[in-house]
Amino acid sequence: GGGGGSGSSTQDLLAMAGGDAGVNPVNTDNTRAAEDHLEAAEDSDTPEEARQHYEMAASAADLAIAEDGQNPLAYRLAAMAALGLEDFETAGMHFDRAQELRPVYEFDFIGIREAAWIEQYQLASPFVGSGDYETAAQYFENANAIYKNRPEAMVTLGQLYAQLREHDAAVENIDEALDFVNNSEAMTTVDSATAAAWRESAEGLPLLRAQVLADAGRFEEAVGTYRQLSAANPQDIELKKGLAAILTQMGNDTEAAQIYTDLLDTPGLSPEDYFSIGVGFYQSNDYGLAVQAFSTAADASVNDRDAIEMWARSLQLDSAYAEIPAVAERWLDLDPNSQNAYLIMAQAANQLEDADMTQTAIQAVDALEVAVSDLTLRRMAAGGATVNGSVINKTLDQGTSVTLRFTFYRADGSPLGSVTESVSVGAADMAQVFSIQFDSAEAVGGYGYELSAG
Numbered sequence: 001g002g003g004g005g006s007g008s009s010t011q012d013l014l015a016m017a018g019g020d021a022g023v024n025p026v027n028t029d030n031t032r033a034a035e036d037h038l039e040a041a042e043d044s045d046t047p048e049e050a051r052q053h054y055e056m057a058a059s060a061a062d063l064a065i066a067e068d069g070q071n072p073l074a075y076r077l078a079a080m081a082a083l084g085l086e087d088f089e090t091a092g093m094h095f096d097r098a099q100e101l102r103p104v105y106e107f108d109f110i111g112i113r114e115a116a117w118i119e120q121y122q123l124a125s126p127f128v129g130s131g132d133y134e135t136a137a138q139y140f141e142n143a144n145a146i147y148k149n150r151p152e153a154m155v156t157l158g159q160l161y162a163q164l165r166e167h168d169a170a171v172e173n174i175d176e177a178l179d180f181v182n183n184s185e186a187m188t189t190v191d192s193a194t195a196a197a198w199r200e201s202a203e204g205l206p207l208l209r210a211q212v213l214a215d216a217g218r219f220e221e222a223v224g225t226y227r228q229l230s231a232a233n234p235q236d237i238e239l240k241k242g243l244a245a246i247l248t249q250m251g252n253d254t255e256a257a258q259i260y261t262d263l264l265d266t267p268g269l270s271p272e273d274y275f276s277i278g279v280g281f282y283q284s285n286d287y288g289l290a291v292q293a294f295s296t297a298a299d300a301s302v303n304d305r306d307a308i309e310m311w312a313r314s315l316q317l318d319s320a321y322a323e324i325p326a327v328a329e330r331w332l333d334l335d336p337n338s339q340n341a342y343l344i345m346a347q348a349a350n351q352l353e354d355a356d357m358t359q360t361a362i363q364a365v366d367a368l369e370v371a372v373s374d375l376t377l378r379r380m381a382a383g384g385a386t387v388n389g390s391v392i393n394k395t396l397d398q399g400t401s402v403t404l405r406f407t408f409y410r411a412d413g414s415p416l417g418s419v420t421e422s423v424s425v426g427a428a429d430m431a432q433v434f435s436i437q438f439d440s441a442e443a444v445g446g447y448g449y450e451l452s453a454g
Contacts, residue, residue, distance in 0.1 A: 303446030
């Protein structure tokens, strides 16, 4: 409701409990005008008419505040007018000030503010589902501005801003959510199930905060958090990988290599773990251990094209030429239009003084009508995957369509399903970027493709 009344029954309840009702509200011509316009807004037939009354109510309430800055009723009416105008930040500010002057108002405000919070939170949800994080974030900001006695909007804002790479906003909301679940009085007033759910929703925030800091280039802060988290959770593989990755970015290759070496000997790792460890060794120029990690990943998931490629590249940089042909063949079985695979095989054959193999690889490069490059697999947590890559025209006419049929596999090499993608090539040596999505309830172990032109 928009009325401003003094709330005497609530005041009596508070007085009975031994509380302080605070400053008494004062009715003036301006507060009465504001109340009249709020009531008229509620009775309006159209949104446009209602908005006009809310604007006049806001103006009258502002005049009431100007004539007496200690009148809690003026702030209460200003809050209700701002809420009607969907100016949630201003509404929250005025609600807070009114309650500061007159604590008894809390009993009246809590239902109004939480109802507005719920409405904005529900409006945000479809935009999260559709991936429109910017719009969703604005609704969550509205919810957080009007009501801060529950943490869900803070938690979600931290996650959304992390996705949007708005680092300062992400850290601010993460800190606010963590402070809420650790220190807020509200945690002691809700039932145990709600408090437990709120704590659970915030469990991943310290790690997310460290990841955001690392993404922002604030490595010293990030590594400090990673060290604390890893010390508290010594069995957590992801924390150790994250710490090692940041140390590598900071140039601390020695400590990073030690962490990766320890991880390599850890039992029960997944193929994805071995791949991440391999990337760490590769970035630290420790190609021998990178070979060990990538080969283990490719043994555990036999059609992991990305791991096989990195295995071959690591062998090349480690000058282990005799081992390259067999690995490059596995690479080409899954990625038959990879110019890089043929070139690495040609270099290895040349180093091995195998003229026939060298000639065969070079001829295969020359015969490519298109080259497929930059392939990367991103697995989804719930199953399925996305593959990004590019098609580079070598000899086809511009605009010619090529068809890629991607097959996705389980770790044991059995097929899960396939997706077909058509790409129109650009001019000679131009790259056309593509992205495909494979939906599956099962985890994807690897992938490969077949290509046809015309």
